[in-house]
Amino acid sequence: MRVLVAGDRGYLGAVIVPFLRRAGHHIVGLDAGWYQGCDFGPVETDYEQRVGDIRDAHVNDLRGFDAVINLAAVSNDPVGHLNPAATYSVNAHGAVHLGRVAKAAGVERYLFSSSCSLYGAAGDAPVTEESPFNPVTPYGESKVMAEDGLAKLADDDFSPAFLRNATAYGSSPRLRADIVVNNLTGAAFTHGEVRLQSDGTPWRPLVHAEDIARAFLAALEAPREAVHNRAFNVGRDEDVVQIRTIADQVSKSLGAPVTYASAAGPDRRNYRVAFERIGQMLPAFKPEWTIAAGIEELARDMREYGLTAEDFEGPRYVRLARIQELLATGRLDLELRMNGSAA
Numbered sequence: 495m496r497v498l499v500a501g502d503r504g505y506l507g508a509v510i511v512p513f514l515r516r517a518g519h520h521i522v523g524l525d526a527g528w529y530q531g532c533d534f535g536p537v538e539t540d541y542e543q544r545v546g547d548i549r550d551a552h553v554n555d556l557r558g559f560d561a562v563i564n565l566a567a568v569s570n571d572p573v574g575h576l577n578p579a580a581t582y583s584v585n586a587h588g589a590v591h592l593g594r595v596a597k598a599a600g601v602e603r604y605l606f607s608s609s610c611s612l613y614g615a616a617g618d619a620p621v622t623e624e625s626p627f628n629p630v631t632p633y634g635e636s637k638v639m640a641e642d643g644l645a646k647l648a649d650d651d652f653s654p655a656f657l658r659n660a661t662a663y664g665s666s667p668r669l670r671a672d673i674v675v676n677n678l679t680g681a682a683f684t685h686g687e688v689r690l691q692s693d694g695t696p697w698r699p700l701v702h703a704e705d706i707a708r709a710f711l712a713a714l715e716a717p718r719e720a721v722h723n724r725a726f727n728v729g730r731d732e733d734v735v736q737i738r739t740i741a742d743q744v745s746k747s748l749g750a751p752v753t754y755a756s757a758a759g760p761d762r763r764n765y766r767v768a769f770e771r772i773g774q775m776l777p778a779f780k781p782e783w784t785i786a787a788g789i790e791e792l793a794r795d796m797r798e799y800g801l802t803a804e805d806f807e808g809p810r811y812v813r814l815a816r817i818q819e820l821l822a823t824g825r826l827d828l829e830l831r832m833n834g835s836a837a
């Protein structure tokens with residue numbers, strides 16, 4: 495299939511694009527270039543990479559594609575808080591605009607990278623795709639708004655689907671240090687300590703970046719009726735774990751002690767997710783990674799690419815620091831639009 499991947503040059507895109515290409519799909523990328531140069535090892539670039547903002551996409555840009563995968567976003571809570579209006583603009587209005595122009599261009603399938611964050615403060619019972627939304631941040635709200643707007647576009651010729659990813663982990667040519675498994679592994683690697691900011695009791699649903707790629711591939715190739723206007727929690731039951739379990743695994747793998755920040759208490763984000771539907775509706779989705787294997791992979795790549803503490807804690811791999819740097823230097827404006835040439 496000919497697939498436009500928006501946000502192809504971010505953490506997940508840099509894993510998903512090579513994965514889809516190996517499966518035989520023809521990929522064209524569209525990315526604003528926020529992380530240009532923030533590489534972690536070799537990055538695949540031998541495919542058409544367009545530079546642009548999803549909010550400016552035209553019908554003509556979308557002609558000839560069989561599907562759109564939209565990963566382009568303000569992609570975590572801390573960045574989402576910087577300017578909530580810009581977060582809604584990119585994540586909700588931008589995502590729906592891209593859906594509208596894709597539909598007008600005759601694209602039949604639109605896979606939206608959503609998040610389990612839209613369940614928000616969900617209580618103790620595992621959330622299913624039918625659970626109510628209770629987002630607690632602008633980022634979570636923006637995902638609800640995007641799903642809602644895209645669902646309204648669904649008809650006989652246009653099938654949006656919503657992949658509500660758990661928190662990702664694992665290596666990527668666009669590494670992120672601000673997600674829990676990567677963060678704890680990087681702290682152990684660069685400082686010799688597994689540093690916990692909470693008491694380690696909260697539960698987190700986790701999924702390896704490459705298993706997210708498997709979910710997108712399964713949803714891309716599934717029959718229309720399996721995905722049409724449907725949401726899927728992306729992850730698996732075994733990988734809903736407490737933070738302290740991750741810390742213990744990192745500690746064992748890297749031989750570094752676990753330390754707790756002073757006055758560490760439980761944090762507010764604490765929820766469990768049920769993953770039955772994706773297994774039933776998309777049987778081609780077979781996750782292969784374990785958290786332990788992901789920690790080993792991260793540690794190996796950190797050694798191979800010589801990760802430094804400065805890079806790990808700075809704009810190269812921390813999204814908030816990178817966006818603040820782009821804002822401070824005027825390369826991004828407050829609406830999160832790139833000024834001048836992004837590349």
Ligand SMILES: NC(=O)c1ccc[n+]([C@@H]2O[C@H](COP(=O)([O-])OP(=O)(O)OC[C@H]3O[C@@H](n4cnc5c(N)ncnc54)[C@H](O)[C@@H]3O)[C@@H](O)[C@H]2O)c1
Pocket residue numbers: 500501502503504505506507524525526527528529546547548549564565566567568569570584588607608609610658659660661662663668673813
């Ligand atoms: N990483 C996770 O743990 C996780 C979990 C759940 C959901 N998601 C979702 O998956 C998607 C991808 O996440 P990621 O971790 O790869 O994020 P990322 O921040 O690493 O990458 C996002 C990419 O989108 C691009 N982008 C941002 N705004 C754009 C715009 N207006 N137009 C064009 N390009 C734009 C950026 O330049 C960047 O390359 C996001 O929608 C995110 O919300 C991620």
